[in-house]
Amino acid sequence: MSIRGRIFIIVMSCLSMGLLFAFIVAERDLGASLQNQIQIELQKQGQIIQSSLGSLSQYTDLNSLKDEIDVFAEASQSRVTLINSSGVVISDSNIDVDDLNLIDNHSNRPEVIDAQNNGMGWSRRFSDTVQQEMLYFAILDPSAGQQGVIRLAVPYIYFDQAFRSLNTSVILILVVALIASIMAGIIAGNYTRENFLELERAVTRLESGDLKKKTIKSLPTKRVDEIGSVARSLSSISVDLKNQLTLLAKQRNQFGSVLNDLGEGIVVFDELGIVNFNNDEALNILEVSDLLNISIDDLNLQPIKLMFDQAKKKGKYAMEFEIESKLGNKWILAQMNAAKATKEFILVLHDETQLRDMDSMRRDFVANLSHELRTPVSVIRANSETLLDGALDHPKDANKFTKAILHNSERLTEMVSNLIDLSRIEYGDKQFNLEDVDLKNKIHRVMEAMTSLAAEKDIKFVFDYAGEAIVKADHGALEQVLNNLLENSIKYSSKNSKIDIKLRKQDDFYRVSILDSGSGLTPEESSLVFNRFYRTAKARAESKQGSGLGLAIVKHLVNQLGGEVGVMPRKNGGSRFWFTLKSK
Structure with missing residues (x-):
C-alpha cells in the first residue's frame, strides 16, 4: 500500500474515533443540558403559579380554580395539577x-413526596392518567398552611423531539466535519505523496549509482520538516559514499596499474572456477580478448x-607448460x-x-662463435x-703460410672488433652524434x-x-650500415649481376632498399638473418666467409638511430634489404 493510502487510513481512523467520541459526549451533554433547561423552565413556571394562585384554601369553587389552572397550563404548555397535603x-x-x-x-408520587420533604421534586415516569411518559416538577405551596403541592408536567416526547432535533444538527455538523476532514486528508495525502515521490525519485537515482552533484542537489534538503531532515541525511551519506567510491576507484586504478606493470599475468578464480579478475598481461x-566471468573449463587449457x-587440495601448485601461439x-x-x-585462487x-x-x-x-673462431685459429696454428x-x-712455402696466417688473423681481428662494436651498441655504450x-651523398x-670489391664479381650498382x-x-x-648491407649484397650476389639501390621519401622518413641477385631467403631465414653469427644453410655449404655479425650490427645501429630495418624475400630470387631513417 502506498504512503498516501496508509496516511489516509490512519487519518480517517483517528478522525472517525474522534468524531464518534465527540458525538457520544455531545449527545450526553446536550441531553443533560436540554433536560436541565426544561427543568429550570418548569421550576420558573411553578414559582409563577405559586405566587399567582396564593393560598389554595381561598378557592371554594373548584370550577373557578380549574379555569385559573387552565390559563396557567395553556401559558406554560404544560399539565398543571394541584394536590392537597393528603395527596388528593x-x-x-x-x-x-x-x-x-x-x-x-x-x-x-415521587415528585410529590420530594416536594413535601424538600420543597420541590422531580420525576420522569409513565403516567397512568394520560397514558404516556411524563416529566414532572412539584413545588410546595407553603401559603396553604398545609403541605399542598403544585405540580407541572410535560410529555417526555417533547424532550425526545427536541433532543432528536439537536442530534440531527450534531450529526449534520459531524458529517460536514467528516467530509471536510476527508478532503483535507486527501489533500494532505497528495501533498505528502508528492513530497515523498520527489524524495523517492532522487533516492532511486542514487540507488542506481548516479552520484553526480546534480542528483545530490535534487534532494529536498532545504525543507524544515522530517522529509528535509531525511533528505539532508541522504545528501550527507551520498557525498560520503561518492568520496569513498572515488577513493576506491583511485585505489583500484592504482592497484590495476601496479598489476599491469608487474610484467606477469594475474588471473583470480572463485571457488567454482569462474574468473573474477584478470590484468592485461x-x-x-x-592470447585471448577476454577472461572475466569465463569458467576455467571454457579456457580449454588443461594445465590450468x-x-x-x-x-x-594442496593450497598451491606450480608448473611449466606449453601452449600454441x-x-x-x-x-x-x-x-x-x-x-x-576469500575462497579464491590466484594464478x-x-x-x-x-x-x-x-x-x-x-x-x-x-656454438657459432666457437665455430667461427675455430677455423681461423686452426689455420693459424x-x-x-x-x-x-x-x-x-x-x-x-713460407710466404704462402705466412699470408694464410695474416689473412686469418685479420679475420679474427675483424670478428673481435665487430663483437666489441655490437656489445657497445647493445649496452648503450656507443655514443652517437x-x-x-645527406643520405644521397x-x-x-x-x-x-x-x-x-664489386668489380671482382663484375657487379654493378x-x-x-x-x-x-x-x-x-x-x-x-x-656509413657502417651502408657498408655492411652493400658488402652482404656483393657477397651473396651472383657474378655479372647488378645491385639495385633505391631511395624513397615516406611521410617523415626516408627509406633505403638494396636489392641483390642472390639465391634469396626463405621466410624462416628472413626472420633469423639479423641474429648474430646466423648464416643460411647455403652460405655454410658454399663456405661464404664473414664474421656473421654484419647484419646484427646493422639492425642495432638503425634501431639506435630511431629507424627500422628488415628484409623482403623474393620468389624469383634475390633479397631486398631495407631500412628507414627520420628526415630532419
Whole structure:
C-alpha cells in the first residue's frame, strides 16, 4: 500500500474515533443540558403559579380554580395539577372537575413526596392518567398552611423531539466535519505523496549509482520538516559514499596499474572456477580478448585446470607448460595459490618464451662463435706448426703460410672488433652524434668505396635519386650500415649481376632498399638473418666467409638511430634489404 493510502487510513481512523467520541459526549451533554433547561423552565413556571394562585384554601369553587389552572397550563404548555397535603388532586388542567374523584391519590408520587420533604421534586415516569411518559416538577405551596403541592408536567416526547432535533444538527455538523476532514486528508495525502515521490525519485537515482552533484542537489534538503531532515541525511551519506567510491576507484586504478606493470599475468578464480579478475598481461600471455566471468573449463587449457584442482587440495601448485601461439609455441611458467580468506585462487603467469629463446640464442651464439673462431685459429696454428717444422727454409712455402696466417688473423681481428662494436651498441655504450646528414651523398660515397670489391664479381650498382635527402643520423653509424648491407649484397650476389639501390621519401622518413641477385631467403631465414653469427644453410655449404655479425650490427645501429630495418624475400630470387631513417 502506498504512503498516501496508509496516511489516509490512519487519518480517517483517528478522525472517525474522534468524531464518534465527540458525538457520544455531545449527545450526553446536550441531553443533560436540554433536560436541565426544561427543568429550570418548569421550576420558573411553578414559582409563577405559586405566587399567582396564593393560598389554595381561598378557592371554594373548584370550577373557578380549574379555569385559573387552565390559563396557567395553556401559558406554560404544560399539565398543571394541584394536590392537597393528603395527596388528593383538587384540580388538574387535563381532567374535568367531575372526574377528579376518579383519580388515584397522589401522595405516593415521587415528585410529590420530594416536594413535601424538600420543597420541590422531580420525576420522569409513565403516567397512568394520560397514558404516556411524563416529566414532572412539584413545588410546595407553603401559603396553604398545609403541605399542598403544585405540580407541572410535560410529555417526555417533547424532550425526545427536541433532543432528536439537536442530534440531527450534531450529526449534520459531524458529517460536514467528516467530509471536510476527508478532503483535507486527501489533500494532505497528495501533498505528502508528492513530497515523498520527489524524495523517492532522487533516492532511486542514487540507488542506481548516479552520484553526480546534480542528483545530490535534487534532494529536498532545504525543507524544515522530517522529509528535509531525511533528505539532508541522504545528501550527507551520498557525498560520503561518492568520496569513498572515488577513493576506491583511485585505489583500484592504482592497484590495476601496479598489476599491469608487474610484467606477469594475474588471473583470480572463485571457488567454482569462474574468473573474477584478470590484468592485461594475462590476456597477452594467453592470447585471448577476454577472461572475466569465463569458467576455467571454457579456457580449454588443461594445465590450468590441473593446477586449479591441485591447488584446491594442496593450497598451491606450480608448473611449466606449453601452449600454441600465433608466432609459434609459447612456454609459460605458472603458479596457482589458494586464498583461504576469500575462497579464491590466484594464478600467476610468466611468459618464459623469451628467456628460452634467449637461452637458445646464447647457446647458438657460443656454438657459432666457437665455430667461427675455430677455423681461423686452426689455420693459424696449422700454418705456424708447418713453418716451425721447416717450411721457413723454403721461402716460397713460407710466404704462402705466412699470408694464410695474416689473412686469418685479420679475420679474427675483424670478428673481435665487430663483437666489441655490437656489445657497445647493445649496452648503450656507443655514443652517437646526431646531425643532418645527406643520405644521397653518403650512399654515393659508400658505393665508390665498394666499387673495387664489386668489380671482382663484375657487379654493378644502380642508384638514381634526383631529390635531396637529409636525415638525422650519425655519420659513422650510417656509413657502417651502408657498408655492411652493400658488402652482404656483393657477397651473396651472383657474378655479372647488378645491385639495385633505391631511395624513397615516406611521410617523415626516408627509406633505403638494396636489392641483390642472390639465391634469396626463405621466410624462416628472413626472420633469423639479423641474429648474430646466423648464416643460411647455403652460405655454410658454399663456405661464404664473414664474421656473421654484419647484419646484427646493422639492425642495432638503425634501431639506435630511431629507424627500422628488415628484409623482403623474393620468389624469383634475390633479397631486398631495407631500412628507414627520420628526415630532419
